[in-house]
Amino acid sequence: MNIIVRKKRTLRYKFFIGFIIVTVPLILFLFYNNYYAMNVVREQVSQSNSNLISTQAAKKDIAMGQTVNYLLRQVTNNPSYPNLLTLSSYPEESGDYFFAKQSLLTSFEQDQGAYKEVDTFFVYLDKPKRLITSQRTYWEIERYHEVLDAYMADAKSRKVHEWDILETDNVNYFVRIEQVPGSTAFVGALIKAEKLIDDLNTASSDSGLEQLLVSNAGVPLTATTLTNEDVANIEDSLKKPGSEAYRKFNRSSGLGYLAVSADFEQAPIHLVAIVPENNLLKQLFYFQWAIYLIPVLGLIVILFYSIFLKRTLLKPMQALMSGMRRIMHGDLSVRLKEGSSFEFAFLIETFNGMAGQISRLKIDVYEGMLKKQEAEFKHLQAQINPHFYLNSLNIIYSLSSLRKNDLVEQMTEHLADYFRFITRAHREFITLSEEIDHIANYLEIQKLRFPDKLAFEVDLPERYAGCSLPPLTIQPFIENAVIHGMPEGERLYVISITVKPLQDGSGDCEIVIADNGRGLSPEKLQQLQTGMAEEGEGKGAGGLGIWNVKRRLGMIYGNRADVRFSAGDAGGTVITIRLPIDSDNEGGNNDV
Structure with a gap:
């Protein structure tokens, strides 16, 4: 309307x-x-x-x-x-x-x-x-x-x-x-x-x-x-x-x-x-x-008059409005050519001057925002690192007390790989296969903590193994599933990670994390879906980790990335992460 x-x-x-x-x-x-x-x-x-x-x-x-x-x-x-x-x-x-x-x-x-x-x-x-x-x-x-x-x-x-x-x-x-x-x-x-x-x-x-x-x-x-x-x-x-x-x-x-x-x-x-x-x-x-013939001649006269009117009035006005729209959408580089009439020449000159002033002001503000976001980004990364160190040490101590040296060796190996990944978490991007390997180390550690109660499945096509993503993008959701989703009793708790292409023809992929655990209430799902869950809500990675991931994806990809939450058909929770395929960042960084 x-x-x-x-x-x-x-x-x-x-x-x-x-x-x-x-x-x-x-x-x-x-x-x-x-x-x-x-x-x-x-x-x-x-x-x-x-x-x-x-x-x-x-x-x-x-x-x-x-x-x-x-x-x-x-x-x-x-x-x-x-x-x-x-x-x-x-x-x-x-x-x-x-x-x-x-x-x-x-x-x-x-x-x-x-x-x-x-x-x-x-x-x-x-x-x-x-x-x-x-x-x-x-x-x-x-x-x-x-x-x-x-x-x-x-x-x-x-x-x-x-x-x-x-x-x-x-x-x-x-x-x-x-x-x-x-x-x-x-x-x-x-x-x-x-x-x-x-x-x-x-x-x-x-x-x-x-x-x-x-x-x-x-x-x-x-x-x-x-x-x-x-x-x-x-x-x-x-x-x-x-x-x-x-x-x-x-x-x-x-x-x-x-x-x-x-x-x-x-x-x-x-x-x-x-x-x-x-x-x-x-x-x-x-x-x-x-x-x-009279209407045809009338239309011809109106046509020539419309062309004259368009050149002298409508076209300069449309150019001025188009420039204003471009500035409104953030394009401060736009400059208009001076018009033939005195009135439009004055308006366009004034417009160009205002655009230049706004551009210089926005550059100054933008530089300050970049510095602030960089500091915030480093802080968010730092918040993710120390999650379960104490639990891992307690597991090693318990296994050592029980003289299960083979499990201690296995636990130590997985924990070393986990720490090795953490030392590289300062990088801006890693590959999807590196993220999955890190998650596998984490889940193997948790399997030693919960023997015969936890299993996991990974489906990662070779074509997506080298795709780039920020470090610790998937791991907080897995950690949240282990901490809050594991069912009571003897039922086997299974977590699956599936990477597949999107069906919209964009070439991007989606990462689907699904479990058969206790699931989330409809109110909690609605809060997570609409972004109403506040920072720090819940424990461990339950609130802070998820909030950090969504915040980082928004800062890096804008609206190209997306995280959706839903209930599984057979129970549990399904998390779908839309990840843009950016060829400039493929392969991550292999330094240790």
């Missing part, structure tokens, strides 16, 4: 927020203006297209109504009415049938010029089943017979007194039939669906407008580039309520289109016109580019 608060108080953040406050409303207004202009264009073009197809649909609707009136006249008092009765009353071979047919065809041929949308007028005789069309050529007669024979022969599916949709594989038609009263004859008209939109195709060929006839069931009746999914999307969009003259939909290709429609009164169909939305916006091309 503090980081967020600090960022909000920076000049960079405030300049950015100011830019947002000024430019965002302007950009939003420009985009709203553009959006409003595009909607106006959509509305105007869609209204124009709607008027166009409404006029076209009304025109074709009137033509279909006129065709219906013509058919009704044919089956009532029209001069053709007697001919229709003759056709249904006489056989095809009779002369009356022939003359009635020719008269009727002549009448159809003369009248069809007034009904340009009609492909053919026809007469169908239900008994016997005969079809007479107004076409003269063989191919036309065959084509319309193929279309009408099956439709007229099915008395259940054909519809009388209304326009019906006749769907074929290639072309769709509209058919209207009227029955001649008092006979089995029918008079009808056939209109190809494409003819109802031919005029509109001619008028809209250059505008990108595409139109099609669609049945009220949603089936396209004229040729179209739309898929069935596109047609379904159009029908769904047209059913949605809205005040606009158009409806928007997306084709399966992902392109946006606008659709308008007009219904027919004579037939269960409606005329649909669609136009690509991109075509409508061609008129706004330059205006759109201007709208998009």
Whole structure:
């Protein structure tokens, strides 16, 4: 939370927020203006297209109504009415049938010029089943017979007194039939669906407008580039309520289109016109580019202004703050270059002078601290040396009294090695193998003191034998384990020392000291872990030795070294020492 608060108080953040406050409303207004202009264009073009197809649909609707009136006249008092009765009353071979047919065809041929949308007028005789069309050529007669024979022969599916949709594989038609009263004859008209939109195709060929006839069931009746999914999307969009003259939909290709429609009164169909939305916006091309270009130009201006502001204000200020942070972290050698402006030049000159004064003062203080730490370090080393001399002498005396000369010799040998190590404890570093050998001598002495009650194990890989560490780093923990951890009774007390690499990839190692003894209370473990155990707490190495080790490791390695305390899974105590691998100090010092 503090980081967020600090960022909000920076000049960079405030300049950015100011830019947002000024430019965002302007950009939003420009985009709203553009959006409003595009909607106006959509509305105007869609209204124009709607008027166009409404006029076209009304025109074709009137033509279909006129065709219906013509058919009704044919089956009532029209001069053709007697001919229709003759056709249904006489056989095809009779002369009356022939003359009635020719008269009727002549009448159809003369009248069809007034009904340009009609492909053919026809007469169908239900008994016997005969079809007479107004076409003269063989191919036309065959084509319309193929279309009408099956439709007229099915008395259940054909519809009388209304326009019906006749769907074929290639072309769709509209058919209207009227029955001649008092006979089995029918008079009808056939209109190809494409003819109802031919005029509109001619008028809209250059505008990108595409139109099609669609049945009220949603089936396209004229040729179209739309898929069935596109047609379904159009029908769904047209059913949605809205005040606009158009409806928007997306084709399966992902392109946006606008659709308008007009219904027919004579037939269960409606005329649909669609136009690509991109075509409508061609008129706004330059205006759109201007709208998009203004924010870009604004960003470019802000970018150059930001660069200028960064060079003149933010960069010198950032350099000054960076220098202050480096001094705060202890780098007193930092010096800043003088700025180009008078104000920053004065600040930087003052800063450099203060840094120099602090550096000289800190050097003096640091030299005094080094002398104090060196004296403290020598004192801490001296505190570690005389721990168990009296106990060792008592053991030798006891063994001598019991005339166990072999054990006296062994004890003397281990004690001599122990003293030899102590004489070298003034060195700053020794090897890990030397520390382990010293611990082994100490434990061998303790085994003579506690026969059959103490054992120890050491696992020291060869790669870590020459690693450096301060003298008596591990030994105080072993001594503390022997003095305070040994269990009561006859149970064997085992102390193990394991050296292994850390798993964090740092290359350092850790020394794990574990025992199966009495262990420590949770409160004591918590005190040791958090560093709350005071100097001198406990007896022998129990408090002072551990405190000395942690103090020395902190003085030498800082936070690179670490000592952790925990309870063992099977009882006892586990101590883990993190030891940095310092190649400069490897090998220690072999002088005696």
